[in-house]
Structures are given as structure tokens and as C-alpha cells.
Amino acid sequence: MRIIDPKPCLITNLEEDHPREACGIFGVYGHPEAAKLCYFGLYALQHRGQESAGISVVQDGVLNEYRAMGLVSDVFRMNQLEQLPGNSAIGHVRYSTTGSSVLANAQPFVVRHSQKAYAVGHNGNIVNAHQLKAELEEQGSIFQSTMDSEVFLHLFVRNLRLGFEQALLEAAARLQGAFSMVVLTSRGEVIGIRDPYGFRPLCLGRLNGHWVLASETCALDLVQAEFVREIEPGEIVIIDADGPRSLHLPKADREAFCVFEYIYFARPDSTFMGRNVYQIRKAHGRQLALEAPVPADLVMPFPDSGTYAALGYSEVSGIPFELGMIRNHYVGRTFIQPTQSMRDFGVRVKLNPIKELLRGKDIVIIEDSIIRGTTARTRVRALRELGVKRVHLRVAGPAHRFPCHYGIDFSTKGELIAATMSVEELRQYLGLDSLHYLSLEGLLAATGVDRPEQRFCKACFDGLYPVAFDQDLRKDCLEEC
Numbered sequence: 001m002r003i004i005d006p007k008p009c010l011i012t013n014l015e016e017d018h019p020r021e022a023c024g025i026f027g028v029y030g031h032p033e034a035a036k037l038c039y040f041g042l043y044a045l046q047h048r049g050q051e052s053a054g055i056s057v058v059q060d061g062v063l064n065e066y067r068a069m070g071l072v073s074d075v076f077r078m079n080q081l082e083q084l085p086g087n088s089a090i091g092h093v094r095y096s097t098t099g100s101s102v103l104a105n106a107q108p109f110v111v112r113h114s115q116k117a118y119a120v121g122h123n124g125n126i127v128n129a130h131q132l133k134a135e136l137e138e139q140g141s142i143f144q145s146t147m148d149s150e151v152f153l154h155l156f157v158r159n160l161r162l163g164f165e166q167a168l169l170e171a172a173a174r175l176q177g178a179f180s181m182v183v184l185t186s187r188g189e190v191i192g193i194r195d196p197y198g199f200r201p202l203c204l205g206r207l208n209g210h211w212v213l214a215s216e217t218c219a220l221d222l223v224q225a226e227f228v229r230e231i232e233p234g235e236i237v238i239i240d241a242d243g244p245r246s247l248h249l250p251k252a253d254r255e256a257f258c259v260f261e262y263i264y265f266a267r268p269d270s271t272f273m274g275r276n277v278y279q280i281r282k283a284h285g286r287q288l289a290l291e292a293p294v295p296a297d298l299v300m301p302f303p304d305s306g307t308y309a310a311l312g313y314s315e316v317s318g319i320p321f322e323l324g325m326i327r328n329h330y331v332g333r334t335f336i337q338p339t340q341s342m343r344d345f346g347v348r349v350k351l352n353p354i355k356e357l358l359r360g361k362d363i364v365i366i367e368d369s370i371i372r373g374t375t376a377r378t379r380v381r382a383l384r385e386l387g388v389k390r391v392h393l394r395v396a397g398p399a400h401r402f403p404c405h406y407g408i409d410f411s412t413k414g415e416l417i418a419a420t421m422s423v424e425e426l427r428q429y430l431g432l433d434s435l436h437y438l439s440l441e442g443l444l445a446a447t448g449v450d451r452p453e454q455r456f457c458k459a460c461f462d463g464l465y466p467v468a469f470d471q472d473l474r475k476d477c478l479e480e481c
Helices: 034-044 078-082 129-138 149-158 164-174 217-222 260-265 277-291 307-317 345-350 374-386 423-430 440-447 471-480
Strands: 023-029 052-059 062-069 088-094 109-113 116-126 177-185 190-194 203-207 210-214 226-230 235-240 243-248 298-301 325-327 351-353 362-367 390-395 434-437
Touching (some): 023 177, 023 235, 034 078, 034 088, 034 217, 052 116, 088 177, 109 149, 116 149, 149 177, 164 190, 164 235, 164 243, 190 210, 203 217, 217 226, 277 307, 277 440, 298 307, 307 362, 351 374, 374 390, 374 423, 423 434
Parallel strands (some): 298 362, 362 390, 390 434
Antiparallel strands (some): 023 088, 023 210, 052 062, 052 088, 116 177, 190 235, 203 210, 235 243, 325 351
């Protein structure tokens, strides 16, 4: 196993007004350059996790790995990839929601048991992980990390006496919550697992007779793999020399795909449920223009959030679309902040207004979400100081009033400004002339998906959680992690 230590630095988050996804996962079976293919797949999924990256690969029954803190392009160089030969590999990019942001919690996570090895990459959040961990520790298990993902491997190896396939079924059946996983065995099998509710995405592709698993179809596009299908909720796909075969967990009473994948998380060139993300975001903007029209000189997003919804809003309203803010593309999610006196530097270094375009104008800003409100308030204040006449904010989704327990980083209600303020109070706090959120009904209708009430998780908007969780236990977990 090869790992490297993270480099210490003073950083501040540039996306604090937006939620962050947990992880992106990728798997390859049967390709002679599996690790390199995995590298490109993770590159396409970088938006899903930017804290750490890793690849595990198998050759001749030996499982090797390389993982480190940082972006895919920083973690992997050609020499690292050349030291990961093999035909089967899985990869992972991570943003932590359960378990701290340290190298020990970077994935894929590997265990060795009875002269065999297994690696797992996980996207989601297992809400009963703390209970399962306590149970396993009572039975003698020793955990190497604080990740919920490790629980699955402990359950799996404990059930291997029942046979390989039954061990997968037994282990996955004990998990509650959101989990899409890729698993690699030292025999070379690549396995995809999706929870019975289908909270997080996972799809299957084919590349010249080889098989690929990915969180999003955009990763298949990059490696030129043909999209075959989405992994079904509750499906376990085992890929070996005979191709894919499927096992199935007990069916849930409904589906619960995270609707926020459409609003914010996924890349716009990805497709879920047969619906392209770019087109759905435009549809959200069109619906928003119908629900909350307002006279203005121009419609603009804060790049890159809200851009596609802004195009839809402009299309229906007839108000010209403009890019009134220019993004510095050489700034990542984090940067060194030299002094506290430059506390607004994080906003200014990333976006700069076109003064001549905005001064004296009435503008409509389209955002995809408001989580904590801090960055939005700073940006609105900067526009006022610039001389913008009226500032109207339209949000291409309902207000986030409830915490997420399924793999998004706002896991406490106190982090959500809309949970503590009315729309009018929030309008005043942000310094806006008007504020309007897209209705939940409008959001669901604009997806174009059949029976949306029974197919999406929208708990962050309506507080109706598809999978129950122990609130007190969740608080304990948050304090520990």
C-alpha cells in the first residue's frame, strides 16, 4: 500500500454557500490499462469530491493502491499510474460527510482477510453505521478509520462463510441509508452496489468489450464507453470474466433518488432516469420565470451555479441573459487567506463584476441554492456598492429547511439559513429587493420524470425522510467526527 501525507496549509472554502457532495466512484473490469482509465474517469467526477483521490488495482491476485489528499491531477502522475498495472481497478474522489478529512479516511478503503483482499469506494451515508460499528466492535472487530464505508467490509468478510454472493447480500442488507459502492476483489471481480432506494447514482458502461461503472454518465463519455444502463435501486452487479450478473436486495417501498443531483451536484452533461441534467436545469429556470416574473434589464448567474437555470429564465421572461460576473478559473475550491482583515477576499478573488454592464441596472440573479447565506450576502453588498439599482434573486429550487442525513454536508438544521428565517427575513438579511424560491411542485414537474413524488428524495425541502435514522445517534456521530 502506498500513501502520501497531506501538505499543511491555511485554506478557506470558496463554496460555503453551496452544499457539497460526498464522493464520486468509478470501476473498470478487463481493461489492460485499468488504472489509467480509472484516472480519467475520476477526472470527470472531480466535482463530486475534492479532498482526496485514490485508485486500487488488481494484478495476478495482488491488490495495490495509491491514494492521497488533493485533486486527481495533484495526486496522480504518470509514474504512479505506471506502478498500478492490472486489468481491474476502482477509483474514488471524496468529500467527507462521515469521518474526518484525513488520509486514513481516503478511499478506496482496503482490507485483507484470509489471504484475500477487498477494496471499496462509497458514495452516500449509512445512517446506522454507528450502531453496526458498536455491534462489530463487541464481536472483536478493530476499525482503522472513522468512515461508515469500512463497516460494509467488516460485515462482508464476516459473512464469507456463507459464500461470496450471499456475503454481499447479507452485508448490504444490514446497511440503512444511502450507498452506491464499487468493490474490487483480489480475484479481479468488480462489483457495483446501489441501495434499495437508489439515493445516489451509479451506471454501467461498456468499452470495446470491457466493463465500466461510474457515478455519472459524463465519466463514461470521457473514456468513450457506451452507456448500457443505470444500476437499479437494490441491485448488486458482479462483473467477472463471464460479464455482469446481478443479485437483488429486498425492494424498498419507493425510490428516493436525490433530486439535488439535478439541481446542483451532477455535471450538466450527465443523464439520470433518461433525463439530461442541462435540459432539466433550463426547465427549472423556465418554471421559475412563470412563478416569479419581475421587470429587469438583465438576467445573470453567479458562475457557475445557476447558469443553466438562468438561460431558461431568460428564455421565458424575454429578459436578456448576461454574464455579469467573470470567474477566475485558476482559483480552486480553496485558497490561502493571508489575513483576517481580508475576509471578503475569498469572494473577490473568484468573481469580478463587469462594472459597465451592471451599474445603474435592475438585475435578476439566478442561484441554484442558498445554504448558509454568507457568500450571497457579501456578493449582493458588492453589487450595491457597484451601483446596481435593484437586485432580485430567484432560486431554482425550494428553500433548504431540513438537514440531509444521506450524504450531503449540511447535516444539522443550524447550518441552513432558510430554517431560521422566513423568506421576507432572508430577503432583508441578504439586502435584496425581492426573493423567490421555485416551488417544490414546479421543481418536480420540470424534471419530466413520471411519478416524481415516489421517485425522488426531497427531504431537505419537505422534511419527509425516506429512511429513518436515530437523531441522538447522529448527533453523537457528528461530535465524534
